[in-house]
Amino acid sequence: MLNITNPSEARKIIRSGKYDLQTAGIAGKYVQGNVCILPSTYALDFASFCQKNPKPCPLIGFGSKGDPFLKDLGDIDIRTDVPRYRVWNKGSIVDEPKDILKYWNDDLVVFILGCSMSFELPLIEAGIEMQHIKNNTTVPMYKTNVDCIPAGQFSGKLVVSMRPLSVENTIKAIQISSRFPAVHGAPVHFGDPAQIGIKDIMKPEYGDPPKQIKNSDVPVFWACGVTPQSVVEKCKPDFCITHKPGCMLITDKLNSELAAIN
Amino acid sequence: MLNITNPSEARKIIRSGKYDLQTAGIAGKYVQGNVCILPSTYALDFASFCQKNPKPCPLIGFGSKGDPFLKDLGDIDIRTDVPRYRVWNKGSIVDEPKDILKYWNDDLVVFILGCSMSFELPLIEAGIEMQHIKNNTTVPMYKTNVDCIPAGQFSGKLVVSMRPLSVENTIKAIQISSRFPAVHGAPVHFGDPAQIGIKDIMKPEYGDPPKQIKNSDVPVFWACGVTPQSVVEKCKPDFCITHKPGCMLITDKLNSELAAIN
Numbered sequence: 154m155l156n157i158t159n160p161s162e163a164r165k166i167i168r169s170g171k172y173d174l175q176t177a178g179i180a181g182k183y184v185q186g187n188v189c190i191l192p193s194t195y196a197l198d199f200a201s202f203c204q205k206n207p208k209p210c211p212l213i214g215f216g217s218k219g220d221p222f223l224k225d226l227g228d229i230d231i232r233t234d235v236p237r238y239r240v241w242n243k244g245s246i247v248d249e250p251k252d253i254l255k256y257w258n259d260d261l262v263v264f265i266l267g268c269s270m271s272f273e274l275p276l277i278e279a280g281i282e283m284q285h286i287k288n289n290t291t292v293p294m295y296k297t298n299v300d301c302i303p304a305g306q307f308s309g310k311l312v313v314s315m316r317p318l319s320v321e322n323t324i325k326a327i328q329i330s331s332r333f334p335a336v337h338g339a340p341v342h343f344g345d346p347a348q349i350g351i352k353d354i355m356k357p358e359y360g361d362p363p364k365q366i367k368n369s370d371v372p373v374f375w376a377c378g379v380t381p382q383s384v385v386e387k388c389k390p391d392f393c394i395t396h397k398p399g400c401m402l403i404t405d406k407l408n409s410e411l412a413a414i415n
Numbered sequence: 416m417l418n419i420t421n422p423s424e425a426r427k428i429i430r431s432g433k434y435d436l437q438t439a440g441i442a443g444k445y446v447q448g449n450v451c452i453l454p455s456t457y458a459l460d461f462a463s464f465c466q467k468n469p470k471p472c473p474l475i476g477f478g479s480k481g482d483p484f485l486k487d488l489g490d491i492d493i494r495t496d497v498p499r500y501r502v503w504n505k506g507s508i509v510d511e512p513k514d515i516l517k518y519w520n521d522d523l524v525v526f527i528l529g530c531s532m533s534f535e536l537p538l539i540e541a542g543i544e545m546q547h548i549k550n551n552t553t554v555p556m557y558k559t560n561v562d563c564i565p566a567g568q569f570s571g572k573l574v575v576s577m578r579p580l581s582v583e584n585t586i587k588a589i590q591i592s593s594r595f596p597a598v599h600g601a602p603v604h605f606g607d608p609a610q611i612g613i614k615d616i617m618k619p620e621y622g623d624p625p626k627q628i629k630n631s632d633v634p635v636f637w638a639c640g641v642t643p644q645s646v647v648e649k650c651k652p653d654f655c656i657t658h659k660p661g662c663m664l665i666t667d668k669l670n671s672e673l674a675a676i677n
Contacts (some may be wrong), residue, residue: 197455197524200462201477205487215463217567225467225564262459302487305479334596334675413596413675 154289155179160227160403164234167403170251173236175291175399181274184336184408185401186213186226186265187378188235189385190253190394193218196262198305202384203264205302209311209380211335213406214265221257226265227405232257237397239382244389253394261394266378267336268401269314271408275329281322288364291399292316293357294377298350299341301380309384313341313349314377317363317370326373335411342374349374358383359398416551417441422489422665426496429665432513435498437553437661443536446598446670447663448475448488448527449640450497451647452515452656455480458524460567464646465526467564471573471642473597475668476527483519488527489667494519499659501644506651515656523656528640529598530663531576533670537591543584550626553661554578555619556639560612561603563642571646575603575611576639579625579632588635597673604636611636620645621660 155172157163160180166172176185191199196218203210214226223229233252240248240256250256269292273283285292292314299311318326323343331339346354354372355362359379366372385393396402417434419425422442428434438447453461458480465472476488485491495514502510502518512518531554535545547554554576561573580588585605593601608616616634617624621641628634647655658664 193459197459197462197480200459200466201479204462204474204477212466215466215566217463218459304477331675338675413593413600 158182160405163403164229167236168230168233173251173400176236176401176403177270177291177399178286180403182407184213184404184406184411185268185270186404187268187381188231188394188396188402189264189266189381190231190261191264191390192392193260193262195306195390198307199264201304202301202307203266205304206380207334208337208341208376209301209378211267211337212264213267213335214263216263218262219259221263223263223265229402229404231263231402235396235402236400239395239397241385241393241395243391244386249397256394265402266381267411268378269337269375270401271336271411272330272333274408276326279325279329281318281326284317284364285361291360293361293363294359294379294398295346295351296358296383301384307384307388309380309387311341312359312377312380312383313374315354315357315363315372315374317366318373319369320371323371323373330375332412334413337376337378340373340375343371346372420444422667425665426491429498430492430495435513435662438498438663438665439532439553439661440548442665444669446475446666446668446673447530447532448666449530449643450493450656450658450664451526451528451643452493452523453526453652454654455522455524457568457652460569461526464563464566464569465528467566468642469596470599470603470638471563471640473529473599474526475529475597476525478525480524481521483525485525485527491664491666493525493664497658497664498662501657501659503647503655503657505653506648511659518656527664528643529673530640531599531637532663533598533673534592534595536670538588541587541591543580543588546579546626547623553622555623555625556621556641556660557608557613558620558645563646569646569650571642571649573603574621574639574642574645575636576622577616577625577634577636579628580635581631582633585633585635592637594674596675599638599640602635602637605633608634
């Protein structure tokens with residue numbers, strides 16, 4: 154992991170191509186974002202999909218057509234400032250590059266969605282250990298059987314991230330994350346994974362498997378910003394660029410700015 | 416005022432054309448929405464404007480192109496279910512009809528923005544009197560000198576609504592409205608109106624003048640969903656339809672569903 158607290162410095166290193174791994178814990182006080190870039194013909198429906206599904210898809214950035222810069226989130230060039238991208242053609246991944254300079258064009262619209270990392274710091278500050286951060290792995294993420302609300306051509310299943318917590322910490326984590334509706338808010342489920350269609354908790358669809366889930370631990374599930382990737386797989390837009398799960402955009406916005414109640 | 420608690424019944428009466436006045440207090444437990452309808456060519460920039468300015472423009476509904484129905488907000492036909500509309504041509508009001516059947520076309524996109532009425536009920540339930548509801552008038556609304564964050568062709572000044580409150584109730588109202596970020600959230604200002612560019616507190620640009628502001632009262636200002644109307648006046652899109660300020664869309668969504676922390 155990059156041991157850097159300044160978001161702009163972290164982006165400089167990422168921009169240079171020297172770091173292409175997961176970003177959990179880097180510049181931890183600052184908002185990290187999930188990335189979804191679509192041709193303009195898909196953009197209005199995708200914006201509507203995000204509005205209808207604010208728990209998995211909380212919009213924190215919205216570029217103008219053809220504009221790779223996101224001034225309101227910092228000195229950001231979306232073509233170079235994410236450690237790893239995924240390039241999708243009709244729902245299939247065709248490349249995982251370190252920049253998207255050769256894929257960029259004037260018709261693309263950038264969407265940035267809030268990410269659970271923004272509530273992890275307040276959880277850690279409240280004394281709640283995050284297993285995946287301790288182990289320097291990517292949080293485990295699962296496809297559920299829960300339908301998102303469709304919008305135009307976009308529909309699909311909710312993706313969730315999971316953190317194993319004690320009962321006491323589950324209660325605290327529900328309280329704390331509720332204050333952050335712009336970054337997934339309160340959990341969507343805890344306990345039995347089967348109730349939301351997860352077959353094997355040790356085999357996540359995205360990220361790394363959990364190291365262990367103790368008997369006294371509760372698996373706690375939050376809506377996840379990787380949901381659009383499952384939607385893209387299903388709805389197969391002609392073209393799309395996302396981040397690689399775990400490799401997020403680091404912004405200049407403080408997590409604390411996103412708290413509904415400070 | 417219509418003394419009706421059921422939102423669907425209220426809409427039926429409005430749909431029939433029998434009620435065309437302000438909606439404050441009608442079906443008070445349910446979310447009311449500001450309306451902005453634009454041709455699709457403007458829709459993506461407007462969605463981006465809302466994302467960048469969530470305090471005045473919290474998106475609670477987002478129609479598909481050409482679709483006048485808003486299923487996720489209830490059995491709603493946007494062409495008939497608002498008491499009074501405003502039809503705009505290049506930034507000027509050209510009609511204030513009771514329905515927009517003759518103006519509707521397959522290229523229009525409907526946006527519904529949250530409205531302060533959703534936090535007024537919890538304020539009233541906490542024992543805070545709303546002067547304008549007591550007097551059966553529309554809340555006073557003012558154009559400020561505060562710039563919204565521009566998006567594409569949309570830019571303009573923030574519009575605010577004002578409620579005079581005691582100091583004690585101001586504190587309570589800040590606490591309570593903070594729980595409702597989807598309907599403007601905490602106030603943006605209190606006290607001296609001149610600090611946000613309001614010249615005469617007794618002469619609001621929209622709604623009715625306040626009856627009185629006692630010396631012991633604090634004028635408390637919230638971001639207002641009429642902001643898009645001031646933006647439309649300034650940016651002059653070829654065509655636009657809004658509600659008439661105060662005459663809102665009544666939805667089937669409970670205000671309590673919009674609380675960030677229940």
